[in-house]
Amino acid sequence: MSGRVIGKALARAAALVAIATLALGVLYPFAVGAVGRMAFPWQAQGSIIEADGVKYGSAQVGQPFSDDTHMWGRPTVADATLFQGADGQPLLWYGPDNLSPASQQFAQRVEERVAAVRAAHPDRGNAPVPSDLVTVSGSGFDPHISPAAAEYQVGRISQATGRSPQEVRAIIRQCTEKPLLGVIGQERVNVLEVNLMLDGVLEAVPNR
Amino acid sequence: MSDELGAALFEAAALIALLVAVALPLSSYVVAAMEGAPSMARKVMGPLERGCARIVGARPDDSMGWKRYLVGAVALTVVGMAVLFAILIAQGVLPANPESFPGLPADTAFNMAASFATNTDWQAVAGEARLSYFSQAVGLAVQNFLSPAIGIAVAFALMRGLRSAGAGGLGNFWIDVIRAVLYVLLPLALVGALIGVAQGTPQTLQPYETVQLLEPVGVDAEGNVVEADSPEAVQQVTQAVVPLGPQASQVAIKQLGTNGGGFNGANSASALENPTPLTNLLQCGAIMLLPLTLIFCFGRMVGDRRQGRMLMAVVIAMLAVAVAVCMAAEYAATPQLLDDGAVYVGGVEQSAGNMEGKECRIGTGETALWSVFTTAAAHGSSNGSMAGLTPLSQVVALVLMGLGEVVGGGAGTGLSSLVGFVILTVFIASLMVGRAPEYLGKKIGPAEMRLAVIMVMAPALVMLAAAAVLALVPAASASAGGDGAQGFTNMLYAAVSAGANNGSALGGFEADAPWPNLVLGLEMLLGRLVPIGCAVALAGRMAVLKPSAAQVGALSASGPLFAVLLVAVVLLVGALSLVPALALGPIALATA
Numbered sequence: 033m034s035g036r037v038i039g040k041a042l043a044r045a046a047a048l049v050a051i052a053t054l055a056l057g058v059l060y061p062f063a064v065g066a067v068g069r070m071a072f073p074w075q076a077q078g079s080i081i082e083a084d085g086v087k088y089g090s091a092q093v094g095q096p097f098s099d100d101t102h103m104w105g106r107p108t109v110a111d112a113t114l115f116q117g118a119d120g121q122p123l124l125w126y127g128p129d130n131l132s133p134a135s136q137q138f139a140q141r142v143e144e145r146v147a148a149v150r151a152a153h154p155d156r157g158n159a160p161v162p163s164d165l166v167t168v169s170g171s172g173f174d175p176h177i178s179p180a181a182a183e184y185q186v187g188r189i190s191q192a193t194g195r196s197p198q199e200v201r202a203i204i205r206q207c208t209e210k211p212l213l214g215v216i217g218q219e220r221v222n223v224l225e226v227n228l229m230l231d232g233v234l235e236a237v238p239n240r
Numbered sequence: 241m242s243d244e245l246g247a248a249l250f251e252a253a254a255l256i257a258l259l260v261a262v263a264l265p266l267s268s269y270v271v272a273a274m275e276g277a278p279s280m281a282r283k284v285m286g287p288l289e290r291g292c293a294r295i296v297g298a299r300p301d302d303s304m305g306w307k308r309y310l311v312g313a314v315a316l317t318v319v320g321m322a323v324l325f326a327i328l329i330a331q332g333v334l335p336a337n338p339e340s341f342p343g344l345p346a347d348t349a350f351n352m353a354a355s356f357a358t359n360t361d362w363q364a365v366a367g368e369a370r371l372s373y374f375s376q377a378v379g380l381a382v383q384n385f386l387s388p389a390i391g392i393a394v395a396f397a398l399m400r401g402l403r404s405a406g407a408g409g410l411g412n413f414w415i416d417v418i419r420a421v422l423y424v425l426l427p428l429a430l431v432g433a434l435i436g437v438a439q440g441t442p443q444t445l446q447p448y449e450t451v452q453l454l455e456p457v458g459v460d461a462e463g464n465v466v467e468a469d470s471p472e473a474v475q476q477v478t479q480a481v482v483p484l485g486p487q488a489s490q491v492a493i494k495q496l497g498t499n500g501g502g503f504n505g506a507n508s509a510s511a512l513e514n515p516t517p518l519t520n521l522l523q524c525g526a527i528m529l530l531p532l533t534l535i536f537c538f539g540r541m542v543g544d545r546r547q548g549r550m551l552m553a554v555v556i557a558m559l560a561v562a563v564a565v566c567m568a569a570e571y572a573a574t575p576q577l578l579d580d581g582a583v584y585v586g587g588v589e590q591s592a593g594n595m596e597g598k599e600c601r602i603g604t605g606e607t608a609l610w611s612v613f614t615t616a617a618a619h620g621s622s623n624g625s626m627a628g629l630t631p632l633s634q635v636v637a638l639v640l641m642g643l644g645e646v647v648g649g650g651a652g653t654g655l656s657s658l659v660g661f662v663i664l665t666v667f668i669a670s671l672m673v674g675r676a677p678e679y680l681g682k683k684i685g686p687a688e689m690r691l692a693v694i695m696v697m698a699p700a701l702v703m704l705a706a707a708a709v710l711a712l713v714p715a716a717s718a719s720a721g722g723d724g725a726q727g728f729t730n731m732l733y734a735a736v737s738a739g740a741n742n743g744s745a746l747g748g749f750e751a752d753a754p755w756p757n758l759v760l761g762l763e764m765l766l767g768r769l770v771p772i773g774c775a776v777a778l779a780g781r782m783a784v785l786k787p788s789a790a791q792v793g794a795l796s797a798s799g800p801l802f803a804v805l806l807v808a809v810v811l812l813v814g815a816l817s818l819v820p821a822l823a824l825g826p827i828a829l830a831t832a
């Protein structure tokens with residue numbers, strides 16, 4: 033194999049990488065972004081839920097909730113060291129737990145979470161706790177819980193907020209999305225949206 | 241069998257059937273595109289193709305011998321890797337860096353550059369926390385197009401070599417890459433990206449969003465997050481970050497090109513990357529689309545559709561077993577989760593089974609299906625935490641990767657490995673019936689056998705070597721992220737994932753350290769370039785052999801008997817190379 037063949041191949045590779053960088057690295061994302069901005073501006077900018085000038089979060093990103101007046105989501109493993117705001121203040125971000133569901137450490141965490149959930153929901157007695165309330169999601173910031181996990185909390189939320197169980201259930205229904213064609217994916221409740229409605233910040237769910 | 245498991249298996253069967261149904265006509269389109277046949281698409285894209293070819297200095301009629309073809313493939317990989325390395329090192333001074341991320345250290349940049357140039361997409365660091373928009377879109381995404389295009393090009397070179405009547409070259413490498421991008425990858429990615437944005441995946445150059453937390457939390461002196469009113473809290477956290485960026489464009493091509501490297505560390509488990517059941521279905525299907533399509537392309541290219549159908553049957557059969565085992569394990573959950581009945585894992589008003597590491601909008605079944613697809617197809621993306629899978633599912637994932645890109649495999653590279661196994665099987669079967677081995681009418685000699693054996697053994701060898709280094713060098717074992725069998729499983733998974741050019745990971749493994757960065761980076765290069773070198777050389781040797789007329793009583797390499805033999809050979813090679821290591825890791829965990 034002569035050096036000339038290799039040299040020529042490297043030159044062609046450099047030319048191809050240059051075109052690809054321009055076309056696939058710059059034009060392609062710009063084209064997608066341009067269509068996105070025009071047709072789906074809310075989604076393209078992160079599905080941010082905004083009310084009265086305050087940005088309360090993304091509909092696609094969960095937050096930790098433990099207040100009695102709020103619906104609780106999946107347990108989070110939060111971090112406040114990765115990101116800082118403009119004034120150097122820590123910003124919250126999340127990651128998965130990465131524990132094997134067959135490990136002793138996992139068993140212990142589940143037991144602790146079950147105890148904490150049950151202690152906050154005396155009206156539920158010894159009923160089994162829906163699994164998504166005691167397991168960490170794949171991303172660590174699952175924005176949803178299951179309808180079973182939402183229903184489990186209705187009594188506690190109703191008591192803490194003074195709203196009737198029917199009112200709480202009506203809010204949950206508004207924030208519930210169905211599976212695609214009834215079978216693909218899962219029925220799920222957006223926890224941040226429920227809590228913003230419970231707090232009276234939101235009157236309706238955005239963009240649905 | 242529970243109702244939920246039954247329904248999930250039915251859904252998986254329907255999706256696989258749909259994929260096969262789409263792959264069949266798509267293979268006709270891909271063959272026409274790669275062979276330069278006239279088509280509607282060529283009327284539209286033809287001028288672009290010719291423009292790119294002129295700039296690169298390549299002509300379609302300049303058909304290459306195997307050495308020139310291989311030099312081209314290696315040159316493009318090396319140049320792509322060098323450019324990506326430079327971007328990652330220099331991202332601190334490059335534009336489109338609203339979060340002001342500094343350049344990556346050299347060992348991390350080497351690992352990531354090797355990873356994305358080899359279609360592995362192993363990610364030593366979480367993208368949203370360390371990479372600028374420039375690095376993601378101009379660095380990683382470009383390799384997400386070029387690396388599968390190289391794989392597809394090599395697969396077509398191999399098919400042309402097998403088909404050749406004894407004189408032909410293997411085609412022009414540069415033209416093949418340009419065609420794979422323009423006709424196959426780019427149109428599909430554009431459609432996928434637009435659906436992604438519509439469903440809720442960000443696509444913007446705006447900086448990350450800062451939002452108010454409804455419930456502030458506290459941070460203790462060590463930086464751990466605690467409750468806001470905890471006595472250990474030394475500071476309150478009232479705001480959270482929402483990572484944005486050109487995500488949709490990148491997610492589409494990482495799913496289609498058997499790449500797998502997410503914009504975010506959480507990959508498609510993040511609702512930003514994979515917001516709805518629709519995106520999950522499309523992304524999951526996209527993992528397997530090109531690997532399956534190329535199998536049908538094989539039948540068309542070698543002029544014997546039965547070959548394509550036989551290989552498809554073999555791949556689907558192995559895939560089906562893996563899906564069934566993984567789903568059964570995930571729906572059964574674990575005693576640790578059941579907690580003596582305190583936790584409800586049934587399917588009424590929620591997803592049944594093991595929800596650890598899974599998302600509520602996706603559920604257990606579709607996460608199990610994705611986990612099988614992503615490890616079968618040398619893909620590496622995930623829509624949940626691989627670490628959250630039950631031990632048996634992790635064994636399935638490890639076996640699928642360890643078999644060496646056979647059950648679908650990477651775009652192009654999967655088909656090449658499969659052909660390597662076919663040749664090995666032809667050799668063994670011919671010996672059994674006492675015939676001279678021949679495949680597609682061409683005699684298989686010692687040189688062809690050597691190439692086929694190196695091709696199928698190389699991934700297993702580099703995996704085991706890398707696992708040994710990680711386990712034996714104390715500075716490397718520090719990354720294991722666990723003790724005993726769990727720690728070994730984490731290391732083994734990393735080594736197998738890198739060698740198979742997969743890129744999925746058990747999250748416990750601490751990947752971003754000099755030893756794993758260098759060992760795994762080298763492993764990814766070897767696991768990619770050695771099989772590609774063998775495939776192109778094999779193509780060159782086969783191309784100069786004249787096919788002979790089929791002999792009476794010659795072995796049929798397309799019947800059911802041959803298919804069974806092929807599966808047996810694949811499993812035997814995989815078992816012999818992997819079982820001892822599996823026994824020390826995940827099998828020990830599963831039976832503990």
